Amino acid sequence: FVQDDSGGIALYADVAFPAELSVGSVVRATGTVDDRFAQRVLRLAAEDVVAVGAADLPDALTLATGDAGEAAEGLRATASGEVIEAPDAVADGTAMTIDDGTGPLRVIVTGEALGARSLVTGAIVRVTGPLGQRDSSGTGIEGYRLFVTTADGLEIAPAPTPTPSPTSTVAPSDGPMPTPTATPAPTPSTTPAPTASATPVPAPSAETIAIADARRQPIGALLHVAGVVTAEPGRLGSPPLLVIQDATAGIVIRLPDGVSPPRRGARLVVAGRLADPYGQLEVRPDIEGWLETGGGPSPSARALDLSAAGESTEGLLATVEGTVATRPARATSGDLSLDIESPSGSRLRVMADASAGLDPAFVAVGDAVRLTGIVGQRASRKGALDGYRLWMRDEADVSITAHADPDGSPTPTASEKHAPKAPPELSIAAARTRTDKIVTIKGVVVASTSLLDATGRRLVVQDATGGIEVLLPTADSSWRPGDGMTATGTVKRAYDAPRLAASSVERSGSRTVSIARLTRPPGPADEWRLARIDGGVESLHRLGDRWIAEVRVGNDLVPVIGLAGAAVPSTALEVGRSATVTGIVRRPYPTASDRRFAIEPRSSADVSIGAAGRSASAAPSGGTAVPSGTASSAGTSGRPATDADIGRLGTLVGSRVRIGGIVVALAGDGFDLEDGTGRAHVVLTGTAAEMLPLVDVDDALNALGLVRRAKDRLEVIVDAAEDLVRLGDLTAAGSGVASGPGPSPSPAHLTPGVRLAGVADPSVALGVAGLLVAAVATTATLVLRRRRAARLTARIRDRLARHVGGPGTSALPAPADPELPA
Numbered sequence: 001f002v003q004d005d006s007g008g009i010a011l012y013a014d015v016a017f018p019a020e021l022s023v024g025s026v027v028r029a030t031g032t033v034d035d036r037f038a039q040r041v042l043r044l045a046a047e048d049v050v051a052v053g054a055a056d057l058p059d060a061l062t063l064a065t066g067d068a069g070e071a072a073e074g075l076r077a078t079a080s081g082e083v084i085e086a087p088d089a090v091a092d093g094t095a096m097t098i099d100d101g102t103g104p105l106r107v108i109v110t111g112e113a114l115g116a117r118s119l120v121t122g123a124i125v126r127v128t129g130p131l132g133q134r135d136s137s138g139t140g141i142e143g144y145r146l147f148v149t150t151a152d153g154l155e156i157a158p159a160p161t162p163t164p165s166p167t168s169t170v171a172p173s174d175g176p177m178p179t180p181t182a183t184p185a186p187t188p189s190t191t192p193a194p195t196a197s198a199t200p201v202p203a204p205s206a207e208t209i210a211i212a213d214a215r216r217q218p219i220g221a222l223l224h225v226a227g228v229v230t231a232e233p234g235r236l237g238s239p240p241l242l243v244i245q246d247a248t249a250g251i252v253i254r255l256p257d258g259v260s261p262p263r264r265g266a267r268l269v270v271a272g273r274l275a276d277p278y279g280q281l282e283v284r285p286d287i288e289g290w291l292e293t294g295g296g297p298s299p300s301a302r303a304l305d306l307s308a309a310g311e312s313t314e315g316l317l318a319t320v321e322g323t324v325a326t327r328p329a330r331a332t333s334g335d336l337s338l339d340i341e342s343p344s345g346s347r348l349r350v351m352a353d354a355s356a357g358l359d360p361a362f363v364a365v366g367d368a369v370r371l372t373g374i375v376g377q378r379a380s381r382k383g384a385l386d387g388y389r390l391w392m393r394d395e396a397d398v399s400i401t402a403h404a405d406p407d408g409s410p411t412p413t414a415s416e417k418h419a420p421k422a423p424p425e426l427s428i429a430a431a432r433t434r435t436d437k438i439v440t441i442k443g444v445v446v447a448s449t450s451l452l453d454a455t456g457r458r459l460v461v462q463d464a465t466g467g468i469e470v471l472l473p474t475a476d477s478s479w480r481p482g483d484g485m486t487a488t489g490t491v492k493r494a495y496d497a498p499r500l501a502a503s504s505v506e507r508s509g510s511r512t513v514s515i516a517r518l519t520r521p522p523g524p525a526d527e528w529r530l531a532r533i534d535g536g537v538e539s540l541h542r543l544g545d546r547w548i549a550e551v552r553v554g555n556d557l558v559p560v561i562g563l564a565g566a567a568v569p570s571t572a573l574e575v576g577r578s579a580t581v582t583g584i585v586r587r588p589y590p591t592a593s594d595r596r597f598a599i600e601p602r603s604s605a606d607v608s609i610g611a612a613g614r615s616a617s618a619a620p621s622g623g624t625a626v627p628s629g630t631a632s633s634a635g636t637s638g639r640p641a642t643d644a645d646i647g648r649l650g651t652l653v654g655s656r657v658r659i660g661g662i663v664v665a666l667a668g669d670g671f672d673l674e675d676g677t678g679r680a681h682v683v684l685t686g687t688a689a690e691m692l693p694l695v696d697v698d699d700a701l702n703a704l705g706l707v708r709r710a711k712d713r714l715e716v717i718v719d720a721a722e723d724l725v726r727l728g729d730l731t732a733a734g735s736g737v738a739s740g741p742g743p744s745p746s747p748a749h750l751t752p753g754v755r756l757a758g759v760a761d762p763s764v765a766l767g768v769a770g771l772l773v774a775a776v777a778t779t780a781t782l783v784l785r786r787r788r789a790a791r792l793t794a795r796i797r798d799r800l801a802r803h804v805g806g807p808g809t810s811a812l813p814a815p816a817d818p819e820l821p822a
Contacts, residue, residue, distance in 0.1 A: 001074060001076075001130035001132070001147075002027060002029065003058050003074065003075060003076060003130075007074060007075065008073075008074030008075040008076065008130060009040055009041065009042055009074045010036075010039055010040070010041045010042070010074060010130075010132060011029055011031070011041065011042050011044060011049060012034075012036060012041040012042065012043050012044070013043075013044055013045065013046040013049065014044075014045050014046060014706065014708075014717065014719075015045075015046050015654060015706065015708070016046065016654065016708075017046050017049060018046065020051060021049060021051055023057065023149065023150060024054050024055060024056070024057060025051045025053075025054055026051070026052050026053040026054060026055050027049050027050060027051050027052065028049075028050050028052050029042060029044060029048060029049045029050075030044060030048045031043050031044025031045075031048060032044070036669075037133065037134040037135050037136065037143065038133050038134075038135035038140040038141075038142075038143065039073065039132055039133040039134065039135075040073065040074065043685075057076065058076055059076075060076045060077055060078040060128050061075050061076065061077040061078070062077070062078055062079075063077040063078065063079045063131070063146075064079065064100060064102040064103075064382075065079050065081045065098055065099050065100045065102055065103055065104060065105035066099075066100075066101075066102030066103025066104075066105070066277070066382050067102065067103075067382060068105050068131060068144040068145075068146070069141070069144060070141065072131050072144075073131055073132065073133055073144065074130065074131065074132075075130065075131055076128070076129065076130050076131075077128070077129070077130070077131045077146060078126060078127065078128040079098065079100070079105055079126070079127055079146060080098075080100055080124070080125065080126040080127075081098035081099045081100035081101075081105065081124070081125065082098060082099055082100070082122060082123070082124055082125075082273075082284075083096050083097070083098055083119060083120065083121050083122060083123045083124075083125060084097055084098065084099045084104065084121065084254070084275075084284065085097040085121065085240075086120075086121050086257060087119040087120070087121075090108065090711070090712055091709055091710070091711060091712050091713070092108050092110060092147075092711060093108055093109050093110040093111050093113070093114065094108070094109045094111075094114055094119060095107070095108050095109075095145075096109070096119055096125075098125060098127070099275055099277060100220075101219040101220045101273070101274070101275045101276065102219070102276070102382060103276070103277045103278060103382065104277050105144070105145070105146060106143075106144065106145035106146070107125075107127050107145065107146050107147075107148060108145055108146070108147050108148065109127075109148040109154055110147075110148065110149050112149070112150075112151070113148045113149055113150055113151050113153055113154050114148075114154065115151055117154070117156060119156070121256075121257050122257075122286055123156055123157070124156075124157045125154065125155060125156050125157070126154075126155040127146055127148050127153060127154055127155075128148065128152075128153040128154075129146050129147045129148045129149055129150075129153045130146070130147050131144060131145070131146050131147075132144070132145055132146075132147055133145070134711055207224055208224045208225050208226045208269060209223065209224060209225060210225075210246060210247075210248040210249070211225050211227055211244070211245065211246045211248055211249040211250060211251050211315070212248035212249040213248075214249075214251060214274070214283070215249055215251060215281055215314075215315075217274055218274070219274055219275060219276055220273055220274060220275075221273065221274045222271065222272070222273055223271065223272060223273070223274055223283055224269070224270075224271045225244070225246075225251065225269075225270060225283060226244075226246065226267070226268065226269040226270075226293075227244030227245050227246040227250070227251075227267070227268065228244060228245060228246070228265060228266070228267050228268075228295075228296040228297070228298055228299060229242055229243065229244055229262050229263065229264050229265060229266045229267075229268060230243050230244065230245045230250060230264065230298065230299065230317045230374060231243040231264065231317075231373075231374045231391065231393050232261060232262065232263060232264045232393075233255050233261040233262075234261075234353055234355045235353050235355065235356060235374070235391055235393045236252065236353065236374060236376055236391050237333075237335055237351060237353050237376075237391065239255075240254050240255040241253070241254060241255070241282070242255060242261070242262065243315060243317075243374050244268050244270075245299050245315065245316065245317060246299075247299075249315060249316065250314075250315030250316045250317065250374070250375075251281055251282065251283060251315045252280060252281065252282035252283070252315060252376070253268070253270055253272075253282065253283050253285070254272075254275075254282050254283070254284045254285075256284075256285055256286050256287045256289075256290055257287065258287050259287055259290050262292055264298070264393075265295050265296070265298050266292055266294070266295055266296075267292070267293045267294055267295055267296040268290070268291065268292055268293070269291045269293055270283055270285040270289055270290055270291070271285055271289035272284045272285030272286065272289050278377065278378045278379050278387065279377045279378070279379030279382075279383075279384065279385070279387060280314065280376055280377040280378065280379075281314065281315070299317055300317075301317045301318055301319040301372050302316055302317065302318050302319070303318070303319050303320075304316075304318045304319065304320050304375075305320075305342065305346065306320055306322055306340065306341070306342045306346040306347065306348040307342070307344075307346040309348055309375050309388040309389070309390065310385065310388055311377075311385060313375045314375050314376065314377055314388070315374065315375060315376075316374070316375050317372070317373070317374060318372070318373065318374075318375050318390065319370060319371065319372045320340065320348060320370075320371055320390060321342075321368075321369070321370045321371075321401070322340035322341050322342045322346075322348070322368075322369065323340060323341050323342075323366065323367070323368050323369070324338060324339075324340055324363050324364065324365050324366060324367045324368075324369060324404075325338075325339045325340060325341040325347060325365065326338050326339045326365065326436065327360075327364070327365050327436045328358075328360040328361075328362065328363065329360070330360050333354065334353075334354025335351060335352065335353055335354055336351065336352040336354075336356075336358055336360060337349060337350070337351050337352075338350050338363070340369060340371065348388070348389065348390060349388075349389040349390075350371055350373070350389065350390045350392065351373075351376075351389050351390070351391050351392070352391070352392040352393075353391070356392055356393055356394050356395075356397075357394060357395065358392065358394070358395060358398070362395070362398055363398070363400060364403070364404050365404060365436040365437070366403075366404025367400050367402065367403055367404050368400070368401045368402035369398065369399065369400055369401060370399040370401055371390060371392060371397060371398060371399070372392065372393075372396075372397040373390040373391045373392040373393060373397050374390070374391045374393070375388060375389075375390055375391075376388070376389055376390075376391050377389070422440075423438040423439050423440050423488055424439055424440065425439070425440040425441070425442070426439050426440070426441060427441070427463060427464075427465040427466070428441050428443055428461070428462065428463045428465050428466045428467060428468050429465035429466040430465070431468065431491055431498075431500065432466060432468055432491070432498040434491045435491050435492065435493060435498075436490065436491065436492070437490065437491055438488070438489065438490050438491075438503075439488070439489070439490075439491060439500075440486065440487070440488045441461065441463070441468070441486070441487055441500065442463065442484070442485070442486045442487075442508065443461040443462050443463040443467075443468075443484075443485060443487075443513075444461065444462055444463070444481075444482060444483070444484055444485070444511045444512070444513040445459055445460070445461055445479050445480065445481055445482065445483040445484075445485055446460050446461065446462045446467065446481055446513055446529075446530045446584065446602075447459055447460035447481065447584050447602050448477075448479055448480055448481060448602070449472070449475070449476065449477055449479055450477065450565045451563060451565040451566055451584070451600070451602055452469075452563070452565065453565070454565070455475060456472075456475030456476065456477050457471055457472045457473075457474070457475050457476075458470070458471055458472075459472065459479055460528050460584055461485055461487065461500075462513050462528070462529055462530060463513075464514070466525075466527075466528070466529060467527065467528030467529040467530070467584075467585075468498050468499065468500055468528050469494065469497065469498070469499045469500070469528055470485070470487055470489075470499070470500045470502050470505070471489075471492075471494075471499055471500065471501045471502060472502055472505060473502055473503060473504070473505070481602065482510050482511065482512065482513075483507060483510060484507060484508035484509045484510060484511045485505055485506070485507065485508065486505070486506045486508050487500055487502045487504070487505045487506075488502065488503055488504045488505075489501045489502035489503045489504070490503070495587075495589060495590055496587060496590045497527060497528070497586070497587050498527070498528070513530060514530075515530050515531065515532050515582060516529055516530070516531045516532070517531070517532045517533075517534075518531050518532065518533050518553065518558075519553065519554060520553065520554065520556070521553060521556045521558050521596060521597065522558065522585040522597040522598075522599065523597055524587070524597070526585040526597065527585055527586070527587055527597065528584060528585065528586070529584070529585050530582065530583070530584060530585075531582070531583065531584075531585050531599060532580065532581065532582040533551055533553050533558055533560075533580070533581055533599060534553070534578070534579070534580050534581075535551040535552045535553045535554075535558070535578065535579070536551065536552045536576070536577070536578050536579075537549055537550070537551055537573050537574060537575050537576065537577055537578070537579050537609075538550045538551065538552050538557060538575065539575060539690070540570060540573055540574075540575050541687075541690050541691055541694070541721055542570045542694075543691050543694040543695065543724065543726045544564075544694075544699075544726030545564045545726075546561070546562055546563060546564055546694040546726075547561075547562040547570040547694065548560070548561050548562070548690065548691070548693050548694055549562075549573050551579060551581060551599075557596075558596070558598070558599060559594070559596055559597075559598035559599070559693065560573070560581050560583070560598065560599045560600075560601070561586075561598045561599070561600050561693055561694070562600075562601065563600055566600070566601055566602055566603055566604075566606075567603065567604070568601050568603065568604050568606070568607055569604070572604060572607040572609065573607060573609060574609060577609050577610060577611065578609070578610035578611055579607065579608065579609050579610060580607075580608045580610070581599055581601055581606060581607055582599075582601060582602075582606040582607075583599040583600045583601040583602060583606050584599070584600045584602065585597055585598070585599060585600075586598055586599075586600050588693070589666055589693075591666065591667050591668040592666075592668055592692065592693070593668045593669060593689075594692070594693070598693065640656065641656045641657055641658040641704050642655055642656070642657045642658070643657070643658050643659075644657045644658070644659055645659075645675060645677040645678065646659055646661060646673065646674065646675045646677055646678035646679060646680045647675075647677030647678035648677070648678075649678070649680055649707050649714045649716070650709075650714060652707045653707050653708060653709050653714070654706070654707065654708070655706070655707055656704065656705065656706050656707075657704070657705070657706075657707055657716065658702060658703070658704045659673060659675065659680065659702070659703055659716060660673075660675060660700070660701065660702045660703075661673040661674050661675030661676075661700070661701065662674055662675070662698060662699070662700055662701075663695060663696065663697050663698060663699040663700075663701060664679065664697065665697065666692075666695065666696075666697060667681070669683050669684065669689075670682045670683040670684045670692065670718075671684075671692075671695055673701060673703060673716075680713075680714050680715065680716055681710070681713055681714070681715045681716070682703050682705065682715070682716045682718055683705075683715050683716070683717050683718070684718055684719075684724070685717060685718070685719045686719035686720060686721075687719070687720055687721040688718045688719055688720055688721050688723060688724055690721060691721050691724050694726075695724075695726075699726055700726070701724065701725065701726055702724070702725040702726075703716055703718050703723065703724055703725075704718065704723035704724075705717045705718035705719065705723060706719075
């Protein structure tokens with residue numbers, strides 16, 4: 001991180017910075033402004049950071065833990081608070097979460113800064129260092145963390161011990177570090193006085209206050225409250241959180257370390273401090289301030305209108321009624337969320353933790369429901385009275401009072417004897433807006449089932465108003481462009497794009513459809529429609545049997561993507577010549593950094609090349625110009641590299657390696673590659689970044705790049721298009737693979753340094769060998785990963801059988817589990 005009088009920013013280099021760039025160095029840096037996990041960075045080469053002097057560090061900005069945000073990102077800051085979660089080891093050192101009562105803040109302490117000291121839950125700390133960000137939510141406003149990199153940037157003190165009082169408060173974040181109250185015992189003068197010790201938070205006593213009164217106390221106050229558990233730990237989306245309620249109100253309690261989780265219905269007496277992370281009030285006792293006193297009668301749920309969820313009802317066990325407005329969605333954490341709506345239009349977000357055991361199909365859009373749960377809050381910002389939601393605890397909290405008709409309106413269960421209403425027939429433009437509704441559309445097939453993937457179920461239909469992807473009930477390769485289709489199904493979103501999940505389809509003759517001629521880049525209004533562009537070809541890259549080009553339309557560059565299903569050779573376009581391209585307009589992958597909509601031709605008939613235009617060298621796009629018939633990624637750049645299993649990349653940080661594996665996930669900056677020994681994230685930069693639209697899940701790839709350790713994972717940085725090789729390249733023109741059948745070595749002979757028969761490029765042989773050896777070795781030795789290894793082996797065997805052939809490929813073992821796909 002660097003900072004001047006105007007602000008601060010993170011420098012993100014290709015390799016580790018030299019040791020002489022220490023804290024306090026004045027530097028001159030040259031690079032490209034970019035964002036990485038929403039953190040603004042200057043991407044550069046390490047040699048482009050030059051020390052030009054030294055200076056005192058700038059004064060640290062005093063920051064409340066709940067105020068960490070965009071305005072302070074990159075600046076040196078200081079914050080104080082209590083360690084509220086057990087510290088854990090991460091790649092950069094030790095991570096902990098602190099809170100001064102205004103909200104939690106993630107802190108990363110390097111090993112050098114921590115030294116021999118230890119961090120424990122409940123400790124009071126002051127931390128100083130630059131504020132960074134790593135947002136994985138996609139919102140761009142989460143994931144802030146403060147980095148402590150020097151020993152004097154961390155001060156640790158025992159927990160504060162003010163005299164217990166409902167109005168006592170913690171020290172403000174900009175005040176002096178709290179210190180324990182000395183309580184020396186009187187002793188004879190001849191005996192040294194004992195060392196002062198911190199007074200612990202008193203154990204709970206009968207002197208408790210009503211929870212309603214406790215909720216009115218200032219943040220940081222020491223409270224004594226009692227109540228019955230209405231939601232056991234974990235039901236509010238965080239394992240340490242539970243809820244108690246008395247006759248006046250309810251409140252969240254944070255379970256202290258070392259305490260057995262109480263059951264629902266248990267009676268608790270607790271003494272702890274009041275905090276409000278994300279606006280939700282909670283009491284934070286330690287183990288000395290916790291007492292379970294048996295059981296008590298569970299309070300009755302209070303009936304609430306959807307608009308009544310707010311500060312006055314937070315923490316209460318409540319029941320609400322409404323109509324399901326959005327289908328339940330499951331987050332990566334396993335939590336479910338949906339919205340319900342009242343007849344007056346009020347909406348409430350309803351949540352269920354993974355531990356509640358609810359299936360996403362427990363309700364459908366349009367169902368009339370009665371739901372019970374705890375009113376909670378996650379405010380959008382400090383002081384905002386929003387983000388209220390209802391946390392359901394288990395299946396008993398769900399009651400469906402009326403099921404939805406196919407058109408989405410609730411119908412009493414008793415009326416099921418009546419025939420359901422026919423779904424409305426809508427134009428495609430109108431149907432696209434009816435997410436989670438059942439509709440009927442009529443249109444013309446403009447892309448067959450062979451274009452988008454190999455499932456035989458996805459095609460594209462268009463009418464005069466727009467286009468939409470249709471997912472057929474079963475695979476059917478008989479559909480052709482021009483076929484009329486009537487389809488009934490549910491409108492969904494797939495990769496952020498509209499899709500009709502059809503339950504029934506019918507043919508309705510043959511028809512023609514208009515092709516939109518675009519003189520501008522395609523956009524959301526053109527999505528899934530058939531469109532045509534004219535312009536000069538500025539760049540062209542190939543990855544296996546896929547390619548991507550850029551065609552200049554006016555002053556803009558429009559991506560043109562050649563899919564494997566279209567079978568359009570990359571030689572159909574030539575850099576420097578004009579072209580006319582017809583195809584389906586498609587939006588980018590949700591996490592892609594390139595947000596441009598692309599044109600995807602359906603066959604060679606959709607591409608025609610014209611006269612020569614500007615030369616390839618004149619292309620202003622910055623992309624690599626590829627001459628006709630040349631594959632930019634057919635081989636590697638020739639730079640030295642070590643062939644490595646992904647599982648041992650941790651020993652090769654800073655080295656250039658070649659890895660091979662299966663793509664298991666896509667991201668905005670690259671993809672995750674897995675070879676059976678481990679998983680690594682491959683980051684594409686430079687000309688390699690232009691290849692990302694051609695990469696798909698389940699591709700078998702070789703990648704050559706530099707290994708680096710990121711925040712919590714290993715990454716391989718690939719900066720040249722030619723250093724990314726798809727297994728499909730083995731059969732591409734010019735790849736050097738013999739066209740006829742020939743002998744192929746058995747897996748036992750596929751060792752580093754031995755070339756595959758017929759393969760001209762030894763780097764490709766090494767990659768295939770790595771894939772085979774990793775898959776077979778994993779199946780034989782890693783019993784706990786048997787299913788994953790079997791999948792990898794099956795995929796690799798299938799690819800080799802298609803692309804290489806010969807008896808060697810048939811020698812691979814079959815998947816161990818007959819239920820796994822071959």
